[in-house]
Amino acid sequence: MTTYAEEDYLGISGIQHFAFCRRQWALIYIEQQWSENLRTVEGSVFHENAHNGLEREVRGNTMIIRAMPVFSRTLGINGVCDVVEFKKSSKGVNINGIDGMWIPIPVEYKKGKPKENNADVLQLAAQAVCLEEMLLCKIEKGYLYYGETRHRTEVPIDDAIRRELAEITEEMHKYYGRMYTPKVKTSKRCNACSLKEICMPVLCRDKSAKSYIKNRLKETEAEPCE
Numbered sequence: 001m002t003t004y005a006e007e008d009y010l011g012i013s014g015i016q017h018f019a020f021c022r023r024q025w026a027l028i029y030i031e032q033q034w035s036e037n038l039r040t041v042e043g044s045v046f047h048e049n050a051h052n053g054l055e056r057e058v059r060g061n062t063m064i065i066r067a068m069p070v071f072s073r074t075l076g077i078n079g080v081c082d083v084v085e086f087k088k089s090s091k092g093v094n095i096n097g098i099d100g101m102w103i104p105i106p107v108e109y110k111k112g113k114p115k116e117n118n119a120d121v122l123q124l125a126a127q128a129v130c131l132e133e134m135l136l137c138k139i140e141k142g143y144l145y146y147g148e149t150r151h152r153t154e155v156p157i158d159d160a161i162r163r164e165l166a167e168i169t170e171e172m173h174k175y176y177g178r179m180y181t182p183k184v185k186t187s188k189r190c191n192a193c194s195l196k197e198i199c200m201p202v203l204c205r206d207k208s209a210k211s212y213i214k215n216r217l218k219e220t221e222a223e224p225c226e
Contacts, residue, residue, distance in 0.1 A: 010172055011079050012078065014029050015077070015169070018172055023181060023184040026181035063085070067080050073133065075126065075166065076173055084107070085105045086103065095135070105139065105142055109147070113146050114146060125157050142155050
């Protein structure tokens with residue numbers, strides 16, 4: 001089994017960006033470019049609110065830990081879970097310094113509403129895999145909470161999503177190792193992207209930036225003088 005050194009870990013938060021758009025992920029995490037828009041600002045505030053409060057809180061047979069750092073050597077990722085709920089159960093695992101046996105369940109907070117793709121599910125699954133490796137346990141489900149609907153959805157962490165997660169993280173490491181920013185096919189989602197002006201998706205429709213510039217020069221030459 002392949003394992004990664006700590007200095008090669010990639011951010012869990014990048015999985016959602018990568019699943020949404022490979023180019024967006026590369027612009028942010030490889031080229032270190034970022035542009036705030038209303039969606040990103042609201043999303044940041046929403047996550048800050050999720051992390052506010054006690055670091056550890058107990059409600060009956062549930063222990064809640066916020067902003068819990070996690071990592072996975074096999075996937076080569078690390079990050080922070082918004083919330084991890086630990087359910088007291090005889091089928092759970094021991095937690096150092098805490099009495100009883102506990103089953104960990106990751107809960108990821110999102111500002112908007114459920115997406116058509118599974119980018120959020122992949123990010124949640126990544127948190128589950130990290131917790132499994134750290135606590136030596138098996139996690140069968142997690143939850144996604146959406147601020148727009150004020151509802152949380154149970155998400156099974158099954159074999160299919162685990163395989164997709166492994167494939168995606170491997171692809172991320174290959175891109176990062178080459179410092180490669182891919183082109184992508186443009187679509188309607190480009191209009192909502194906070195990096196639209198930086199990305200210039202119109203360039204991705206041409207074979208190369210050189211051909212784009214050449215075509216623009218031809219158009220300029222063909223324009224009548226005033």
